[in-house]
Amino acid sequence: MSSMTRPSHYTTSAYPPYGGSSSSTSYGGGSVAGGSAASLKPQSTHAKGATSPVQEEEVDALTNLLVQSMDNAADPEFFGMCADCGLKVVGEGSGCTAMDRVFHIACFTCRVCSCRLQGKPFYAVDGEPHCQECYMNSLEKCCVCSEPILDRILRATGKPYHPQCFTCIVCLLCLDGIPFTVDAANRIHCIDDFHKKFAPRCSVCHDPIMPEPGQEETVRVVALDRSFHVQCYKCEDCDLVLSSEAEGRGCYPLDGRVLCKSCNALRVNALTSTTSTEL
Numbered sequence: 098m099s100s101m102t103r104p105s106h107y108t109t110s111a112y113p114p115y116g117g118s119s120s121s122t123s124y125g126g127g128s129v130a131g132g133s134a135a136s137l138k139p140q141s142t143h144a145k146g147a148t149s150p151v152q153e154e155e156v157d158a159l160t161n162l163l164v165q166s167m168d169n170a171a172d173p174e175f176f177g178m179c180a181d182c183g184l185k186v187v188g189e190g191s192g193c194t195a196m197d198r199v200f201h202i203a204c205f206t207c208r209v210c211s212c213r214l215q216g217k218p219f220y221a222v223d224g225e226p227h228c229q230e231c232y233m234n235s236l237e238k239c240c241v242c243s244e245p246i247l248d249r250i251l252r253a254t255g256k257p258y259h260p261q262c263f264t265c266i267v268c269l270l271c272l273d274g275i276p277f278t279v280d281a282a283n284r285i286h287c288i289d290d291f292h293k294k295f296a297p298r299c300s301v302c303h304d305p306i307m308p309e310p311g312q313e314e315t316v317r318v319v320a321l322d323r324s325f326h327v328q329c330y331k332c333e334d335c336d337l338v339l340s341s342e343a344e345g346r347g348c349y350p351l352d353g354r355v356l357c358k359s360c361n362a363l364r365v366n367a368l369t370s371t372t373s374t375e376l
């Protein structure tokens with residue numbers, strides 16, 4: 098079994114309209130709902146030297162962008178370099194931020210189908226944006242219900258399952274975290290149903306021979322090419338429970354009958370006397 102964590106789910110937002118040149122203007126920030134995308138402000142905030150401590154901190158977080166863009170710092174319309182095409186992002190409404198990077202709106206696209214993602218939910222897979230549809234298509238599908246697996250993948254016999262789809266085919270009990278076994282066709286069974294279905298049958302009572310509660314191994318007696326519950330392996334004449342390991346309780350079969358030593362002797366004697374009488 099293995100598990101996978103889902104990539105974070107982000108949304109983007111375009112830059113809000115730039116507020117003009119007055120030093121008292123609040124820019125509002127280009128905040129992004131959810132995820133870890135940065136809240137960017139036009140670089141001129143720093144150039145004007147009118148930043149509050151909070152603004153200073155946010156600007157400090159953008160050191161790399163600032164270094165790259167010092168030449169452009171005087172241009173209030175400059176937002177940064179596009180992480181996709183490498184060209185300047187200039188002018189309100191032309192850029193967006195996602196995954197702590199700046200993109201042209203036209204450059205922020207799904208890496209699989211190239212659809213534009215600005216303003217839409219997207220998924221960052223190894224730092225690459227994917228639209229919802231492509232992301233879903235890239236996920237492993239549950240081998241039972243064929244739906245994509247968004248959260249934990251339960252892997253058994255090499256196949257992926259939703260944990261809730263991993264159930265015994267007989268009793269439908271969910272076997273996530275519970276011991277299970279498979280038949281020859283790799284179908285999932287709880288231990289109980291597996292034994293009920295496949296355990297050898299006792300030749301005396303015809304019930305399946307299952308492990309004792311709490312035990313993993315089945316104990317059975319095999320004699321005369323037949324299987325027996327330990328307690329069903331008895332002399333057919335006197336019901337003495339037989340065992341090859343107990344002194345004096347060995348099996349002395351006669352004509353396919355399970356017999357104790359003394360019942361075997363009685364039958365042999367009876368046969369012998371009948372034979373002699375007939376002679």
Ligand SMILES: [Zn+2]
Nearest residue numbers: 179182201204
């Ligand atoms: Zn671009």
Ligand SMILES: [Zn+2]
Nearest residue numbers: 207210228231
């Ligand atoms: Zn796509």
Ligand SMILES: [Zn+2]
Nearest residue numbers: 239242259262
């Ligand atoms: Zn499923």
Ligand SMILES: [Zn+2]
Nearest residue numbers: 265268287290
């Ligand atoms: Zn079951």
Ligand SMILES: [Zn+2]
Nearest residue numbers: 299302326329
């Ligand atoms: Zn039995």
Ligand SMILES: [Zn+2]
Nearest residue numbers: 332335357360
């Ligand atoms: Zn007996």
